[in-house]
Amino acid sequence: MTLQFEEKALKYYSDVCVNKDLVRKASIGTESVPMYVSEWIVSRYLTDGQVDAAARQKMRDFVNKHLPLKDQKEQLKSKLKNGGTLLILDTYSVEVNLRTDEYILKIPCLDENRATIESYIVENYPLLLNGGVWGVGRLEYQSPNGKENPFGQIRMVDFRPMQAATIDLDLFCEQRQHFTLEEWRDLLISSMGYNPTFYTPEQMMLLLTRLIPIVQERVNLIELAPKGTGKSFVYLNLSRYVRLISGGKVTAAVLFHNNATNQSGLLTRFDVVVFDEAQSLSFDNPNEVIGVLKDYLESGSFSRGGKQKNAATAGIVMLANIPLAADGNPRFENLFLNLPDFLRETAFIDRIHGIVPGWQLPRIEEGSISKQIGFKADFFGDILHTLRHTAGYEDYIKAHGKIIGTNDVRDRNAIIRLATGYLKLLFPDLKVSQDELVNYCLRPAASLRQLVRDQLTIMDPEYKPSFIDVAAI
Incomplete structure (x- = not known):
């Protein structure tokens, strides 16, 4: 049964909407790509808006041909060496080497960190310099050629990014008038990948809260919840402007600025930096990192080792698991009791804008996943990014x-x-x-x-x- 918000979504936003259930049913056979990439693939091969056997086979062929597994990398390199050309779907990133006056391309699926790229591609798609863009790259191999080119190199000669249609924010905002508040909220929830009929209105507001750091500059949140409530789902799947770090040890060079290479850190290259599994998070040289991080949370700027001060607009989101009592509420009055030392420091907590009570959300299950119409994830992510600066x-x-x-x-x-x-x-x-x-x-x-x-x-x-x-x- 089509819901009212779905009918209106198809009427007023037809070009940028997708049936989330069709994407799930397509079963393209990979969980290694974010949702917006899966939706891009499925949307290309639908047959009259449906996933039939022919469409499903085309999707699988595309994935098998252009999204290689890591254990295929030597076969692919061999194909390049023998004069072949590869079209590979991957998350590509580019660094600038001022010593050699060239762009350095990273190709994760080939474990290749020293490839090259045509300059015009970087000029046309500057997001490649911001830490990674999903797209299809055409790769060729340049053999060693004496002193002029003593080492063989892989080179990208063409690139097609996973791009949303042209963003018309004015039209997006204008069409909002055709929806009631409840219908609009349902559309947003479905666009996030959740089933709006599964959640209460109060729970849907908590889900929408996860989007605030994406749509609003310098918002710092911490979500506390038990395992399995889908805390990281949106941040992993919705926007290419979000970088998620899962537990482990984080260095100041990665987060802020690498003084040795003069490369900007994550805070200056993304809209949101998310620390998943924050209960197991630690920092290399914690005194330095926490001090600089507190400065950034307060002022939106930071400096390392007396270097030039850097400004950024990235939000910080921390996701942590906490134990619950039998009634479903937090076991301890002090919510930070079992978290790392820096998350028990009041001077740090005071710089967090809000605590999201994730314990009020149910665990993710089959019924909680969207089966309705929603905005395509790449379009929705770009709308949030555009609204962020409006x-x-x-x-x-x-x-x-x-x-x-x-x-x-x-x-x-x-x-x-x-x-x-x-x-x-x-x-x-x-x-x-x-x-x-x-x-x-x-x-x-x-x-x-x-x-x-x-x-x-x-x-x-x-x-x-x-x-x-x-x-x-």
Whole structure:
């Protein structure tokens, strides 16, 4: 049965929508690519909008031909050596070598870090310099040629990225008027890959909160939940502007700036840096990293070792598992009790804008995955990225909202940024009533920050209780 929001999505956004259930049914045979790549493949080979046997075979042929397994790399290199050409779907990235005045191409599926690339490709697709772009690259091999070229090299001579259609933000915002708030929310949830009929309205607001750091600059969140609630799903699958780091040890060079190579770190190259499995996160030289990170969370800038100060707009998201009691609530009043030392420091926690109570979400199961119409993931990710840099929304919050119960600058900044994110997501056309502004933007933002204030009060008597409220002006 087609739902009302699906009918309207197909009517007003037909070119940029996809049936999420068809993507699942297509079963293209790989889990190594993000959702927006799978949707791109499926959309290319649908037969009259359906996945029939012929379409499924074409998809499998495409994957088998252009998405090689790692154990095939020597066969592929041999083909190149013997004069063949490869068309490979991979996540390509480019670095600049100023010593040799050339671009260096990385090809993960071949474990190749010293390939070259035609300059015009980098000029046409500068995102290649930002840490990785999924696309189909045409690769050739240049044999050694005496002193002029003493070593053989793989070279990319053409590239087709996984690109959304041209983004028309004005049209996107204008078409919002045809949806009720509930229909629009359902469409956003389905676009994220979740089934809107599976979740309560309150749970859907928590799911949408995961998008705020993507759509709003410099929003810092931590989501605390048990395993299996899908904390990292959106960050892995929705946007090429998000980089996820899963547990382990993180260095200052990777995160901020590599002084040895003068290469920018993740914070300057992505919209959001996500630390998954934060309960097992550690830092190489933690005193330096935490100090610089706290500076960045506060000011949006950082410097390392006396080097030039760098500014960035990336948000920080931390995802951590916490134990629950029998009633489904956190086992300990102090939510950070079992987390690493730096996440038990109140000066660090105070710089986090909101705590997402992920324990209020159910575990991911078959029924929680979208089977409905939704925006294509590549289009949706690019819309969020474009909205991120669009002016007017934060000014609207400041002009029409009022924060009560706290004059703390960090509290107020956090609520304004979070509320701005909700406004961009739910009311991109800025057609919002006073009640909607309070109930769907200001109050959810205040509740996220209230959890931070409550934890600070529990952990340190220096922080006095603060009960935050909001209202429309």
